[in-house]
Amino acid sequence: MLKLIDVNTYYGNIQALKGIDIEVDEGEIICLIGANGAGKTTTLMSISGIVPPRQGEIFFMGRPIHEMDPDAIVGLGISQVPEGRRIFPLLTVAENLDMGAFLRNDKSEIKKDLAYIYDLFPILAERRHQAGGTLSGGEQQMLAISRALMARPRLLLLDEPSLGLAPMVVRRIFQIIEKINAENRTTIFLVEQNANLALKIAHRGYVMENGRITLADSAASLLSNEAVKKAYLGI
Amino acid sequence: MEYFIELFLGGLTRGSIYALIALGYTMVYGIIELINFAHGEIYMIGAFTALIVASVLTLLGFNELSILVIASLCAVIWAASYGFTIEKLAYKPLRKAPRLSALISAIGMSIFLQNYVLLAQTSDFLPFPALMPEFGFLEPYAHIMSSAEVIIVLTTALVMAALTFLIKFTRLGKAMRATAQDRDMALLSGVNVNRVISFTFIIGSATAAVGGVLIASHIGMINFYIGFIAGIKAFTAAVLGGIGSVPGAVLGGMVLGWTESFATGYVSSDYEDVFAFTLLVLILIFRPEGILGRSTTQKV
Numbered sequence: 001m002l003k004l005i006d007v008n009t010y011y012g013n014i015q016a017l018k019g020i021d022i023e024v025d026e027g028e029i030i031c032l033i034g035a036n037g038a039g040k041t042t043t044l045m046s047i048s049g050i051v052p053p054r055q056g057e058i059f060f061m062g063r064p065i066h067e068m069d070p071d072a073i074v075g076l077g078i079s080q081v082p083e084g085r086r087i088f089p090l091l092t093v094a095e096n097l098d099m100g101a102f103l104r105n106d107k108s109e110i111k112k113d114l115a116y117i118y119d120l121f122p123i124l125a126e127r128r129h130q131a132g133g134t135l136s137g138g139e140q141q142m143l144a145i146s147r148a149l150m151a152r153p154r155l156l157l158l159d160e161p162s163l164g165l166a167p168m169v170v171r172r173i174f175q176i177i178e179k180i181n182a183e184n185r186t187t188i189f190l191v192e193q194n195a196n197l198a199l200k201i202a203h204r205g206y207v208m209e210n211g212r213i214t215l216a217d218s219a220a221s222l223l224s225n226e227a228v229k230k231a232y233l234g235i
Numbered sequence: 236m237e238y239f240i241e242l243f244l245g246g247l248t249r250g251s252i253y254a255l256i257a258l259g260y261t262m263v264y265g266i267i268e269l270i271n272f273a274h275g276e277i278y279m280i281g282a283f284t285a286l287i288v289a290s291v292l293t294l295l296g297f298n299e300l301s302i303l304v305i306a307s308l309c310a311v312i313w314a315a316s317y318g319f320t321i322e323k324l325a326y327k328p329l330r331k332a333p334r335l336s337a338l339i340s341a342i343g344m345s346i347f348l349q350n351y352v353l354l355a356q357t358s359d360f361l362p363f364p365a366l367m368p369e370f371g372f373l374e375p376y377a378h379i380m381s382s383a384e385v386i387i388v389l390t391t392a393l394v395m396a397a398l399t400f401l402i403k404f405t406r407l408g409k410a411m412r413a414t415a416q417d418r419d420m421a422l423l424s425g426v427n428v429n430r431v432i433s434f435t436f437i438i439g440s441a442t443a444a445v446g447g448v449l450i451a452s453h454i455g456m457i458n459f460y461i462g463f464i465a466g467i468k469a470f471t472a473a474v475l476g477g478i479g480s481v482p483g484a485v486l487g488g489m490v491l492g493w494t495e496s497f498a499t500g501y502v503s504s505d506y507e508d509v510f511a512f513t514l515l516v517l518i519l520i521f522r523p524e525g526i527l528g529r530s531t532t533q534k535v
Contacts, residue, residue, distance in 0.1 A: 050419055074425035086420040088413050099413050102406075103425040151425065 001026045001187055002047070002078075002155055007056035007066075009039075009046045016042040017053065018211040024155070024189055029181050031190040031198040031219070033232055034208035040191040041083055043208070044157045047189075048080045049073045060155070075103050077154035081161065083191075085144040089133025093124055096132045096143055100150030110150070117146045120176065138169035145176065155187045156180070162194045170194070174201055195232035199223045207232070241379050242500040243493065248384040248453075250492025251391035255446030256469030257476070257484035258398065259318075259439025265415040265479040266435050268334060272341040273321055274443060275466015276348035279459065281314040281444025282451040283352060286363055293364065303366040303452075310444045317348075318440025319433055327429070345463075352459040360458045363451040383453045390449060394442055395485055402481060407434060415479070471515045477528020486526055490514070 002024040009017040016039045024030045034040050045051040047058060049070040058066040065073055079100075088096050097117065101110045118125035121142045127135065135143060141161055148156055158177065162170040178201050180186050192198035199205055199219045207215035207228060215228065222228050256278050263271045285306040292302045325344045329337045370382040402408040414421040414431045422428055450465070451457045468491065476487025491511055498510035518525065 048423055050422060069427070070422035071425045071427045074423065080423050082420065082423060086417055086423075088416045088420065090416055091409070091412060095409060098409065099421075099424045099426075102410065147424070 001061060002189070003057075003059040004043075004047070005057045005059075007043075007046055007053045007058060009042050009051055009053045011042075011051070016051075016211055017046065019056065020208075020211070020213050022206060022213065022216075024187060026154075026187055027181070027185050028204065029177070029188045029190060029202045031192055031195075031202035031205045032208055033192055033195040033198060033205060033222075033228075035231075036193070038208040039211040040208055041159055042211075044080055044082070044159050044189075044191060047073075047157060048078065071103070074151060077152075078157065079148035079151045079153035079155075080157040081144045081148045081159060083159040083163065085137075085140045087132035087135070087140045087143055087147075089131065091132055092129050093132055093135070093143060094128040096147050097124075097150050100147035103151065109152075113150055113152065117149060120179075121146060138165050138173075141165060141169070141173055142176075145173070145180075149180065149186075153186060155189060158188065158190045160191060160193060162192060162197065170197065177201060195228070196223075196234075237379065238500065242496045244380045244384065245500075246493035246496030247489065248380075248387050248492070249495060250472075250489035251388050252446045252450045252465070252488075253469050253472040253491050254485045254488030255391055255394060255449075256443050256465055257473040257488050258481065259443045260470055260473040261476070261478055261481060261484040262411075262435050262439050264473070265481075266411065266432055267326070267330070267337075269326060269337050269341065270470070271321075271326075271436075271439075272338070272466070273325070273344035273348060274439065275462035275464075275469070276345050276352075277314050277318055277321075277440045277462070278443040278447040278465055278469075279352065279457070279462030280317055280348065281310040281440075281447030282363070282457045282461065283356065284313040284444070285310040285366075285448040285451065286361060286457060289364055289366060299366060300368060302364075303368075306366065307445065307448045310448050311441045314444035314447070315437045315441045318436040318443075322433060322436040327432075345466075349459055349463065356459060358459065360456045363455050363457050365455060366452045367449075387449045387453060390445065394445060398438070398442070398481065401438075407431070411435060468511065471511065474525055475515060475518050477525025480525070480527045480529075483525055483527035490526070 004020055004022040006019045006021060007017050008015065008019055020043065032040050032043065042051060046053050049068055053066050056066065057064055060076055060078060065076065088099060091099065097114060104110055123139055124143060124146060132143060145161065161173050165173065174197055177188060181188050190198055190202065199222055202219040205217065205219050205222045206213050256274065259274045260271060263269060288309045289302050289306040292305060321344055325340045326337050329340055367383045367386050373382050373385060402411060410421065410426045410431050413424065414426060414428055418428055472487035472491045473484050475490055476483030476485065494510050494514050495507045499507045
């Protein structure tokens with residue numbers, strides 16, 4: 001479904017991605033783990049077209065997307081929940097969700113999806129007229145995921161959804177991620193520092209170090225890999 | 236008391252024009268954080284376009300009202316196309332450059348446009364026909380507020396209402412607000428940010444052109460330099476109200492208009508600018524974010 005081939009991405013003269021290859025199949029949950037500054041966020045930004053790669057190719061459903069504009073990439077069905085949630089602080093919760101469906105014209109279907117979201121997160125329904133910036137961290141994360149879902153993505157990119165949240169909220173968020181994957185068959189590409197949690201819900205995983213993929217395996221084998229255990233699982 | 240009301244209404248008229256121009260500054264700043272110094276020139280070009288079209292139509296024997304309508308429309312369209320083109324030529328290539336580069340480009344654009352009109356037209360003041368109709372029923376009150384002034388205030392109110400509707404309730408307006416708050420996230424939501432920026436310039440230029448036609452017709456003459464003065468005043472209004480805030484631009488325009496009007500009326504017209512800019516300095520010292528501005532929102 002998604003294929004990165006020898007992707008090299010730069011910020012100015014600094015090379016953040018040094019020839020990475022990643023493959024994601026339809027219906028999978030893939031996780032990408034690695035330390036701070038390894039290039040995980042850059043990988044997602046390259047896929048979304050915000051920081052396009054200088055070299056290499058990215059294919060989505062067989063189409064090259066590495067030279068497309070971000071809005072066109074969203075139109076193809078790739079939505080991202082960026083790091084830090086990036087809620088529009090002055091738009092209401094309802095308007096934030098509307099922005100997720102910005103490219104859609106099927107009003108009745110949008111309404112259905114909105115009902116689904118409010119059912120999934122009743123707190124968002126309660127606060128729909130409140131400014132997004134006034135929500136708590138956990139609520140903002142729910143809103144950020146919901147906003148991305150409003151686009152009805154085929155591939156959902158999630159960047160550190162657990163960052164800065166209480167353990168109970170994190171568990172709830174991860175349950176929802178599994179649910180979205182199971183119910184809607186939405187393919188999920190998850191970037192996490194919380195490797196333990198991420199590998200438990202993922203099917204396969206990639207390990208990233210200094211802009212390179214150093215390990216790719218099934219989630220189960222990564223969980224029992226000695227090097228991974230030592231470096232990322234704190235065991 | 237009557238004198239006070241007269242000054243109040245005079246300030247309202249002035250303030251309306253400042254507000255119409257300040258909108259362009261504040262909307263552009265809200266979206267790309269650029270002080271578009273060429274914005275005053277757009278206003279001037281709007282006035283010149285109206286003058287040229289009105290002169291031709293007068294020769295062709297059109298009646299006054301149709302001249303006003305057609306000349307205004309031409310001014311709005313022509314100014315909007317200038318705004319669109321300026322953004323594409325002078326600002327878009329610098330979008331990823333340091334902010335100072337775009338600012339210098341804006342100043343350059345302003346000087347270029349002034350001199351272009353100076354060469355293409357003339358440095359002399361040109362008479363501008365009084366295009367606005369006189370309402371008979373306002374005759375008894377003409378010493379307080381003329382028909383032209385009433386038209387200016389009403390037109391401004393109409394433009395503001397339309398703009399508020401656009402920003403609050405349309406898809407484009409929502410995209411504009413989202414882009415202003417977090418440009419990358421707007422991109423990730425599927426917003427074509429380049430198009431939103433273009434629209435912002437078009438709308439800002441169109442409202443400035445409306446201001447240009449109204450004031451030129453009211454005062455009765457224009458030259459290539461009017462954009463500079465009006466631009467600085469409107470910029471002051473935008474900063475007073477809180478740059479980036481649309482209601483702030485309107486309020487700032489009114490406050491500036493009243494300050495000038497009362498200073499002229501009660502002190503001396505020589506002191507008009509002194510009071511206006513003293514007000515600006517005071518605001519910048521005591522409330523740098525402007526009357527309705529928010530203290531710098533932090534981007535997470």
